[in-house]
Every structure is written in structure tokens, then in C-alpha cells.
Amino acid sequence: MTHTSGTRRARTDRLVSWAGALAFAGLLAPVLGLVLWSLLEALALGGFELRLFAALVGSLELCALALLFGLPTGLLAGLHVAELAGPRVARAVRMIADVLAGAPPLLFGVLVHSTVASFTGASSLLPSALALGLFIAPAMARATEELLSLVPEGLREAALGLGLAPWRVVLFVCLPSVRSSLGGVALALGARALGEAAPLLFTAGAVRGLGAAVFGDSPSLALGLYASMSSADPAEQGKAWAAAFVLLVTVVAASALGRSVGERRA
């Protein structure tokens, strides 16, 4: 009896372990496959060229500027909801942030294109970064709020009990205690923004392929990839594959960095 149930348990155990490993492999395969495939295609079609790095630098610039818009806005909104707002306002802001975080990124491009871009001119770095910033801010707001809600009540009370003004407690005690997690979130959001092309479709000006002589006003790997891949020219497609490879590696590296920063305990 014991023996039978023992082997049955061992069998179930093995089965579940294998199912888990299989599911993990199923998730990993597309990522690794895409990296490998894009590398091979790019090499075969001769897609790697120096101009790619200009596009990468452009993407990183765009991403940095987007973070500059998105992170402080998100951080302040999250702070407000977590520390200052009444329950009703908090619920409303939280819902709006959730809706925005779930909205198709294309919409942010449309919004900026139809408002801000009409003043700044359709194709420039600024509106593009703004669109990406709008994409980042809601997620940052929710992350900030949730991280702050994890700050132990005892820590907050310890600081208040020392006769610190509440705003000092938030700024110098609560935020620093979650700073590494916030840094991780910021990097992960940066990585997502880096790979995002949809919000830029309307704001990055004329969408040119990666082979275009002038790379548009705001070069972006993701957007260039989209344009080049749509081309019928194999050389242009090669560049798109090369861009895909560089983009994937950069995003994976940024995400990994974000993770390691987030996991490091202060």
C-alpha cells in the first residue's frame, strides 16, 4: 500500500516536473529562436552595418528622454496615490493608471500627434519621447504605489515618532527603502520603451527604412525595423533582421540589468 502510493507519488512528481520544464522551454524557445534566427538572417543578407549603431544610439536617446518624461510623472502620481490622496481619489487615479497601462501604445502616438505635435512640428524627437513617456508613466505610477504600500508600517511610524514631517518621511525614509526596486522597474520600463515602435508611428516623422540615407528626424531601431521589414528589397530586410538582433540583445540586457538592480537589497 505504502509502496504503491509511494511510486505513484514519485510518478506524479516526475510528470509535473517535466511539464514545468516543458512549459519553460516553450517560453524560452521563441526568444532564443528569434535571437538566433535574426542573427542568421542578418548575416546571410549582409544586414549589419555601421548605420545600425546610429539607430541604436537614436533609440537610446529617445528612450532616455522618454524616461525623463515618464518616470518623474509616474513617480509623483504613485506617491500621491500611496501617501496623500483620500481613498476615493486614490481609487480613481489607480483605475485611470490601469486603463492607461492597458491601452494600445499606438494611442499615445495618436494623442501626441494630434495635440503637442501640431505645435512642435510632426517629426521630432520631443513628441516621440513624449508619446513613449505617456506609455511609461502609468506603469511607473502603479509600481511606485505598490512598492510604497509594501513599506512596513513600523518603519513609517519609527520615522514619524522621531518628529519628522510626513513629507520627509516619504522622501527620506519610504522612498529610499524601495529605491533598488524602483530602479529595477525603471530599467525594465526603459527596456520596454526601447522596443516599442507603435507610439512612434505618428510622431517620428516620415517612416523610413534603415537603409534610408537620412535616418529621419528621430532614428529608432524599432521603427526602422518595422519600415525595413515591410520593404521588398532583400538588402533592406537584412538590415531589419540585424536591427531585430541588436534590439533583442539590448532589451534582454536592459531587462537583466533591471532585474539585478531590483533584486539587490539596499
Next chain:
Amino acid sequence: MSASARAKVVVEDLRAWFAAPGRPASEATSALSGVSMRFAENEVTALIGPSGSGKSTLLRCINRMHEVTRGAGVGGSVRLDGVDVYGAKVDPVEVRRRIGLVFQRPNPLPMLSVRENVLAGFRLAGEPVPQAEELVESMLRRVALWDEVKDRLDRPGTSLSGGQQQRLCIARCLALRPEVMLMDEPCSALDPVATARIEELLNELRSKITIVVVTHNLQQAARVADSTAFLHQGELIEHEPTSVVFTNPRDPRTENYITGRFGRTTGS
């Protein structure tokens, strides 16, 4: 409380409650219902009573930490040197500077070193600390922690043992030179050795600063307190010199509590 001692803190008709968020105060749970008592200057007062009797709430009302809890409310008055700390023009931040609070669980600020924890009240408030090193040493000596930590002042405050952390928290509180120090079961998370250290410290601080200590440990109250107050279900049952409370209590509920018969023979 000795008859001659001046009252440092006077609590009058103090009522405190907790309301669920978004609910009116009329539906709130009462934690204190009209407590009036005096805390003598430079003496140790112990607050004893069963769980839920309002000891901690009373303590937290004195330095306005009660209102920090969402839904918490307070009525009546608490006067520090004759001034109502709930007065319209009084800044709660200032009240908490003058009336320090030591918590049940040691809570050094995790991102700060031992040294910075002692100075936290100044540094985090953006105030310069003249002769910071001297202050750190004298405060750590005062809580008998200096010899144990003098070689690791730059290590995180949380790297110390529980008893050391609690003494660090007391040093942090004392560094601000409070006039009153409130202690909420400061030894309940500590072993007997660490507890003895804290009690020694209380004996040393006695006559220099007004101390109110909440404790579940009756022997501790008997050892450290000049006067002892017994609270039950949000009411003050009696407040007498410690020797009187433990040898000749006025109220049968006090007697039942200190003899450990509470809830068995007479209930509440």
C-alpha cells in the same frame, strides 16, 4: 505618583477610537473612554492591563502618534507643561520631538548605519548636528551600547542583535533630548539579559526624564516604576504608587489582574 511631584503630562477625559475607512465616527470602535490622569515629572509611570485595554493607545495619544493610523480619532485633552498638544496652533511634529516614542519592536532605520541611526532625528529633518561624533558616543554610552558597537558604527543598524537594536532605538530617541519618553512594551521582543539592560537604563534615566512605559510584565512594572496605572477596557481603573498597586490595590479588578485570576473567577 508621589504627591510632591509636578505633573509633566496631564491627560483629561481622553477618548480615542478607530473608525473603518469611510465610515462615520459614530460607528467607530472605542479604544479609550474618558481617561484622566497625571504623569509626574522625572518619574517612571507604568501602564499595565490586559491586551486591548487601551495602554498603547493612551501612549500614542500622548505624542499624537494615534492620529497617524487611518481612521483613528481622538477627543479630550493632553497637556504638556500646561499646553494642550491637540491645540489648534500646535504642530504634531514638534510634539513628537518633545515626547519621544520607543516601539515594541526594535525598528532601526534599515538603510542607515548605527551612527546615522543615532543621528537620524536630526539628519533626516535636515538639521545640522554640531559635534555629531561626541553625541553618538555619549548616547551610545548612555544606553550601554558603546563598547559593543564602537567598532562597527558604519555597519547597518539592522545588523545588530534584537536587544542591541532596541537600545539603539532608545539612543536615537534620547539624542533628540525629549522631555518625555514613551515606551511601548520595549522589552517584549527581548530575552531576559537584554531586558535587564533596558531596566538598568530606565533606573538610570529616572529622575532625569519623564518616562511612561507600557508593559505586560508585572515584575518589570514593580521593579522600574514609581507609579503604576491599571487600565481595563479603555478605562483607567486606578493609578497609585507602584507599591500600593501591587500590595494593596483599591479595585478588585486590579487585584484580580495582578494576582493572575483575571477572567477566571470574577471576569471583567
